[in-house]
Amino acid sequence: MISMLLRVLGDRYARPVRRTVALMTMTAVVEGLSYALLVPVLRALFGDAPGDARPWLVAFGAAVAVYAVLRYVSDLSGFRVGTTLLRGMYYRLGDHLARLPVGWYGPRRVGEVSVLAGRGVLQAMSAIAHLLGPLVSACATPLTIVAVMLAFDWRMGLAALLAVPAVALIQVRAGRATAAADAERADRDHEAAARVIEYVQAQPVLRAGGRTAERFGMLDDALRGLQRASRRSLVSALPGVLGLTLTVQAVFTALLALGAYLALGGDIGAADLLAILVLAARCADPLLSLSEIGGKLRGARAELARLDAVLGAEPLPEPREPVRPRHHGLEFDSVVFRHGDRTVLDGVSLSVPEGRRLAVVGPSGAGKSTLLQLVARFYDVDSGAVRMGGADVRDISTDVLMSRIAVVFQDVYLFDGTIEENVRLGRPGASEAEVRAAASAARLDEVVGRLPGGWAAHVGEGGELLSGGERQRVSIARALLKDAPVVLLDEVTSALDPVNEAAVHDGVERLVAGRTVVMVAHRMRTVRRADHVVFLDGGRIVEEGAHDELLRRGGRYAGFWELSTNPVPAGPRAEARP
Incomplete structure (x- = not known):
């Protein structure tokens, strides 16, 4: 004992x-x-x-x-x-x-x-x-x-x-x-x-x-x-x-x-x-x-x-002699990742030059969100490597790696506290002016202005007192305040109403400007802004290239685009019997 x-x-x-x-x-x-x-x-x-x-x-x-x-x-x-x-x-x-x-x-x-x-x-x-x-x-x-x-x-x-x-x-x-x-x-x-x-x-x-x-x-x-x-x-x-x-x-x-x-x-x-x-x-x-x-x-x-x-339980190992990335470009080198008996990613190789935007599209379960999680080192690959600035993310200390990455997920979790406290999680030592500037860029100031208590308004456990769009604006303001050179976006507008979607898109555009971006796209309108598009299916890259180029090929991506922009109409209604 x-x-x-x-x-x-x-x-x-x-x-x-x-x-x-x-x-x-x-x-x-x-x-x-x-x-x-x-x-x-x-x-x-x-x-x-x-x-x-x-x-x-x-x-x-x-x-x-x-x-x-x-x-x-x-x-x-x-x-x-x-x-x-x-x-x-x-x-x-x-x-x-x-x-x-x-x-x-x-x-x-x-x-x-x-x-x-x-x-x-x-x-x-x-x-x-x-x-x-x-x-x-x-x-x-x-x-x-x-x-x-x-x-x-x-x-x-x-x-x-x-x-x-x-x-x-x-x-x-x-x-x-x-x-x-x-x-x-x-x-x-x-x-x-x-x-x-x-x-x-x-x-x-x-x-x-x-x-x-x-x-x-x-x-x-x-x-x-x-x-x-x-x-x-x-x-x-x-x-x-x-x-x-x-x-x-x-x-x-x-x-x-x-x-x-x-x-x-x-x-x-x-x-x-x-x-x-x-x-x-x-x-x-x-x-x-x-x-x-x-x-x-x-x-x-x-x-x-x-x-x-x-x-x-073994945590992810920290490198004995950590290295620092030379730049903020990303590279996936023959990445294989398994979850249990299932192979989620199988031999994925691609690169994202510094300051460029990569959009990842594909059906559900294709491994899109897993790519983001491997960059942030939520998991380690089973084989291959994920690199930032030429350095394997496993050789970069966790503090250095996370200081260079801002993540905005579709499901936003807010801690039970005020709006300002949740925004400051991005950079606790930020000045009041920097917090207000980040909130304005994310159009969070509109939310703060209509809430009783303003910046001191409590969001509730998990952010339950805010709507999905309002929580997403807090998340984007947090990421803007962090000012990290690499941004990972797991489609942040898929469940928002048109007003919040427009506001979030404005915030996202300010967030990704001049940064290395990997975005998982469920709504295809965000893909047009990407420099390079990758279509994943079954953990493999089926197609990749620029948006217009992929449309001209008429392959899987073009079919996916057609379905997303022109949904299949419902079948004809049965005629009423006299």
Whole structure:
């Protein structure tokens, strides 16, 4: 548990954790030793001179006071370290998630990461603050008491010592018996969380389909599965709890019988027997708490294992000796990219000279958006190379590469904040005049002028308080403010009304002026402005050339152009019957 915790947290936090564990262990040992003073106290009280118990009572009180101080300090240290680790874990997890390739975020990752970043991290890190102290006390205090019992009477001590392997064996077996059930319950928990998120996101579709009064079958199944898994987890834990309880009670009964036998034979005094039985009874409470602590620790360990797996996911490697691009032209050299078993791009080779515009067109699923993602290094190619300024993007540091690229996607995500804060993401240190100029060029100032609050207007989570066209203007203003020499556009007007489309087109024209541009075009009117056009289909370049040249050839591009500019009319309506 501790080794996994330190591995998840990294070397930075190893020393305070070890110091806290050592302090908790010392506290537990002092607690056990303080009970040793009960033996001379009881001897004196049941002897011929009860008054002799006074100094031992004072010593016992002093020992308890020392234990109380150590317990306070160790608990405080545990809480402080736990809080520090929690904050550090969130930072480390966030930094790591930001460096993972986009392909890592599969369909189930949203629910998994949301549970992990919320309850998972909190449960794992709370082990230091809430579970580590009781665990150390439940282990170290009984062992110390057993050592004290051995010192006063080796026979009683040895009998108590025989219980140690039995308790350890029960705990190990209980952990193994519940491991599968706990893992299933955690998986069901994550699946249910993913289904809840899916259910919330699918509300427009469900309501449009008139299914608001129905239950969501997949969510119900996930919740029922979670209920069954939780029940199995509880049932699997019962044998361990009962076994530990029976073992502790049996050992105490055996000590009582042995003590009575020795006392009747005159081998041990009544006061010593009573003191040893008091010590044995004091061992029972922490031992019995091992079942509850063990269950919580298994849960924390499971979350730690998931954190370890996420943190073990390999990010895209950074170059050891990064190079800087000599210019801002782009080149795709025999690029092959696979996603799972599917080949998305197969031997794509093309170049985009600095300051020129490349338009990529083709049917859905042809690999158009993947080209943009490879330039931005959201993924690495399987073979071939993507170069900027003659340098492989894998040999350029991430900071340098992203500083030279502005990306405007079709689906714009805005953070819950003001319009100005979302625009400033492009360049946080920009002056107010630069922000206003970028907004004016993107015609975002028209949106700001009609919103209550102006620049301080909140956009809501994901930009839900703005329309699609308004969000797109924010995205273009952000890209303009960044002022990067390479611009990647994933058709930004395909779902806009004519007014917003015209405004966005004006902003795009200002954005791409004088820059190297790769644009994915769904609406063909944007293609005319490109210097070079590539038609992709099935991950391969089918045709390429200038717009007018491709139209004259009468090939795939010309047919695509004809369909986009002259849509196929609907079939004739059936005549109404008299």
